[in-house]
């Protein structure tokens with residue numbers, strides 16, 4: 611988790627002349643270089659470190675680094691992606707988090723692409739499902755879902771390794 615900024619947006623008017631047809635037009639997917647839609651499966655481990663000097667998440671404020679997403683469950687395995695975002699406790703009856711998170715991929719053809727996750731995460735449930743609501747570059751027009759399963763959890767420190775299986779439609 612890196613930062614938490616709150617922006618207040620003041621509505622302003624958007625002037626559109628509907629007499630002009632230039633405001634919107636329909637176009638073919640090929641005009642944006644979009645080819646066949648494909649379905650991809652991504653598998654990685656999310657290291658949520660809340661204890662110690664090298665924590666990757668803090669309660670509210672600023673963490674020293676982003677959460678690494680690794681190919682394997684060990685922190686030393688290859689980092690394929692970094693997660694930036696925030697989660698907020700969002701439930702009274704159970705420990706549930708609202709995740710607002712971007713995955714920044716740093717490996718291979720996905721380097722520079724991102725996926726955005728938005729949804730509730732009941733962290734003590736077996737497998738949690740969260741919607742993928744969009745993405746950048748290779749993941750433009752992305753939609754799909756992420757299934758998260760806690761691989762290991764240190765109840766003393768709160769540090770966790772979470773396995774992610776992400777299924778996403780994109781072009």
Ligand SMILES: *[C@@H]1O[C@H](CO)[C@@H](O)[C@H](O)[C@H]1NC(C)=O
Pocket residue numbers: 662663664
């Ligand atoms: C924090 O990270 C540094 C650099 O990777 C490492 O040398 C150090 O042992 C880590 N400290 C803890 C408490 O994990």
Ligand SMILES: *[C@@H]1O[C@H](CO)[C@@H](O)[C@H](O)[C@H]1NC(C)=O
Pocket residue numbers: 716717718721722
């Ligand atoms: C990913 O892209 C960045 C910026 O273009 C580049 O500096 C970095 O070396 C790339 N990493 C890999 C693993 O290709």
